[in-house]
Amino acid sequence: MTRMRTFSRWVALAAWASGASVVAAPNDLQIARFGNPTGDNPVASADADFQAFARIMGAAITSVNLMPPETTGHSAWAINAELSVVSLPGSVNIPTQNEQPSTVLIPSFHARKGLPFSLELGGRVGWVEKSSQVVATGELKWAANEGFTYLPDFGVRGHVTKLFGARDLGLTVMGLDFGVGKQFPLGGMVTLTPYGGLDLGFVGATSSRIDFNPDRSFDDTTGDDSRAALTDTAAYRKVSFGSNINQRIYGGVRFIGGVLQLGAELSLTRTGSVSYEENGSTVERGLPAVFAFNTTLGLDF
Numbered sequence: 001m002t003r004m005r006t007f008s009r010w011v012a013l014a015a016w017a018s019g020a021s022v023v024a025a026p027n028d029l030q031i032a033r034f035g036n037p038t039g040d041n042p043v044a045s046a047d048a049d050f051q052a053f054a055r056i057m058g059a060a061i062t063s064v065n066l067m068p069p070e071t072t073g074h075s076a077w078a079i080n081a082e083l084s085v086v087s088l089p090g091s092v093n094i095p096t097q098n099e100q101p102s103t104v105l106i107p108s109f110h111a112r113k114g115l116p117f118s119l120e121l122g123g124r125v126g127w128v129e130k131s132s133q134v135v136a137t138g139e140l141k142w143a144a145n146e147g148f149t150y151l152p153d154f155g156v157r158g159h160v161t162k163l164f165g166a167r168d169l170g171l172t173v174m175g176l177d178f179g180v181g182k183q184f185p186l187g188g189m190v191t192l193t194p195y196g197g198l199d200l201g202f203v204g205a206t207s208s209r210i211d212f213n214p215d216r217s218f219d220d221t222t223g224d225d226s227r228a229a230l231t232d233t234a235a236y237r238k239v240s241f242g243s244n245i246n247q248r249i250y251g252g253v254r255f256i257g258g259v260l261q262l263g264a265e266l267s268l269t270r271t272g273s274v275s276y277e278e279n280g281s282t283v284e285r286g287l288p289a290v291f292a293f294n295t296t297l298g299l300d301f
Contacts (some may be wrong), residue, residue, distance in 0.1 A: 002247035008022055011297050019224075021266070024097040024132075025097065025130050025131045025132055026096065026097055026098040026105065026130040026131070026250050027030065027096045027097065027098070027101065027128055027129060027130040027131035027133070028096065028097045028131045028132055028133065028166075028167070029052065029094075029095055029096060029097075029131075029133070029166045029167065029169060030095045030096070030097060030167070031053070031095055031166075031167075031168055031169055031207060031210070031236070032095075032168070032210045032211075032212055032214075033093070033095040033197065034050050034053070034095065034236065035049075035051045035212070035288075036093050036210075036212040036232060036234050037236060037237065038234045038262050039212075039232055039234065039251050044276060044277065044279075045278065045283075046236065047236055047237040047275050047276060048053055048274045048275065048276035048283075048285065049093055050205070050207065050236040050237070050239070050287065051205075051237070051239050051244065051274045051301075052092050052093075052271075052287055053092060053093060053095070054171060054203055054205035054239045054244070055208065055239075055244055055246060055271045055272065055274075055287060056088070056092045056094065056287065056288075056290060057094065057171060057288040058088065058171060058173045058201060058203035058205070058244075058246060059162070059201065059246050059248065059271055060086045060088065060104065060106070060292075061106070061126075061128075061161055061163055061171075061173065061292060062063035062137075062159070062161050062173045062175055062199070062201050062246075062248070062269075063084055063248065063267050063269060063290060063292035063294070064082065064084045064106075064108070064124075064265070064267070064292065065157075065177065065179070065197070065199065065250055065252070065265060065267070065294075066080070066082055066110070066252065066254075066263050066265050066293045066294050066296045067112070067122075067141075067152055067195075067254070067255055067263075067293075068153060068155075068179065068181035068183070068193045068252075069141070069146070069153045069155025069157075069179035069180060069181050069195060069197070070143055070146040070153045070155065070181065070193070071114050071115075071118055071119065071120040071141060071143045071146065071149070071155075072113070072114035072120060072300065073088040073114045073133065073136045074114045074116045075114060076113075076114045076300065076301060077112065077113055077114070077299075077301055078110075078111070078112040078261065078298060078299070078300045078301075079109075079110070079111050079298050080109070080110045080111075080261065080263075080296045080297065080298025080299075081107070081108075081109060081110075081296070081298060082107070082108045082109070082110050082124070082126075082294065082295065082296040082297075083105065083106070083107050083108075083294070083295050083299055084105070084106040084107075084108070084126070084292055084293070084297075085103055085104075085105055085292065085293045085294075085300060086103060086104050086106060086290065086291075086292045087102065087103055087290055087291040087292065088100065088101060088102060088103060088104055088106075088290075089119055089288035089289075089290070090102065090287055092287060092288065096131075100186035102224070104128060105129040105130060106126045106127065106128055106129070106135065106176045107126060107127060107129070107276070108124050108125060108126030108127070108135070109124065109125050109126075110122065110123070110124040110296070111123055117142075118142060118143040118144070118146060119140065119141070119142055119143075119173075120140070120142075120143070120174040120222045121139070121140055122137075122138075122139045122140075122141070123136075123137065123138050123139070124136070124137040124139075125137075128203060131165070132165045133163060133164065133165040133166050134163075134164045134165050135157055135161060135162070135163055135164070136161070136164065137160065137161040137162075138159065138164055139157055139158065140157070140158050140159075141155055141156070141157040141158075141161035142155060142156050142157075143155040152180050152181060152182045153181050153183070153195075154178075154179070154180050155178075155179050155180075156176070156177070156178055156179075157175075157176075157177040157179065157199075158174075158175070158176055158177075159174070159175045159177065160172065160173070160174050160175070161173045161175070163278075168207050168208045169205065169206075169207055169208075170205060170206045170207070170208075171203075171204075171205045172203075172204045172205075173201045173202065173203050173204070173246075174201070174202045174204070174241060175199055175200060175201045175202065176199070176200050177197060177198070177199040177200075178198050178199075179193025179195055179197030180195065180197060180201050181193055181194060181196070181197060182194065184200055189256075189257065189258050190255075190256065190257045190258075191204070191255070191256045192253065192254070192255055193254045193255075193256075193265040194251075194252070194253045195252055195253070195254070196249070196250060196251035196252070197220045197249070197250055197251075198247065198248070198249055199247075199249075199250065200245055200246070200247060200248075200264070201245065201246040201247075201248060201269070202214055202241040202242070202244070202245055203239060203241065203244040203245070203246060204238075204239055204240060204241040204244070205238070205239035206235075206238050206239070207236040208235065209233050209234065210233060210234060210235065210236075211232070211233050212232045212233065212234070213231070213232040220272075225243070225286075242299045244272070245272070246269050246270065246272070247270045247273050248267055248268070248269040248270075249267065249268055250265055250266065250268075251265065251266055251267075252265030252266065253265075256300055259299050259300055259301045260292055260299065260300075261296070261297070261298045261299060261300045262296070262297055263295065263296040264279060264294070264295045264296075265291075265293070265294040265295070266291075266292070266293055266294075267291070267292045267294070268289050268290070268291055268292075269289060269290040269291075269292075271287040271288070271289065271290060272286075272287055272290050273285055273286045273287055274287065280287050
């Protein structure tokens with residue numbers, strides 16, 4: 001019993017200290033707004049709302065490719081500054097600190113290095129505007145076919161993207177991307193490469209144990225009841241990779257003149273549906289698609 005009281009007090013102190021020290025930016029996430037999925041008055045749709053949010057947010061942070069299926073070549077590098085303009089549909093609750101935006105900007109830095117055997121290793125680091133959230137991606141691409149005169153290039157890319165800096169939330173997307181494209185020379189060292197593809201994103205998300213009554217005082221959690229610090233707290237149901245798959249189709253064009261590289265891309269991500277039980281019946285909710293416009297400027301050498 002003594003150990004339980006000590007643990008409860010530490011939980012309460014940590015929640016109080018973190019809540020007092022953090023100043024949220026407009027687009028920082030507050031997932032407690034979905035409501036408590038358990039307790040005396042549970043919110044029936046809370047877990048489904050968390051799942052829907054995870055799929056939409058997962059689509060947003062993986063809505064960019066900005067490279068054709070061909071690699072840079074085994075000794076080459078590509079370094080780019082990129083910008084994604086991503087739609088956030090209003091029909092799904094994205095619990096930002098301020099009013100939910102209709103679009104969000106994600107500027108990023110992207111580096112790729114060619115390897116032998118038509119392989120390419122890359123990494124991207126981005127920032128969700130007006131927030132303390134950072135997006136990091138690692139990727140490995142294999143060009144199964146590239147550089148033939150009359151045949152299109154074809155490549156397969158595996159990637160992992162993780163969102164950092166979101167309180168109480170762990171969000172990761174693992175993806176498998178199939179791309180096709182063709183490079184056309186325009187004279188000298190100038191080329192134009194249209195491309196497109198299908199990217200399957202496997203979304204996984206977890207929440208920490210959330211206090212849905214953060215306004216209570218520290219003294220309220222340190223009385224004779226050793227479980228007081230855990231009252232009105234819960235974690236949302238885990239969003240599993242295998243059962244939450246987004247489908248993104250994309251198309252774009254890349255221009256290279258000497259070492260200068262320009263590109264633009266459009267993408268649409270289908271995010272499926274979620275379901276939950278309410279009043280003894282199953283409610284099915286279809287989720288909207290996520291649109292994105294992406295552009296890049298960089299060096300290819």
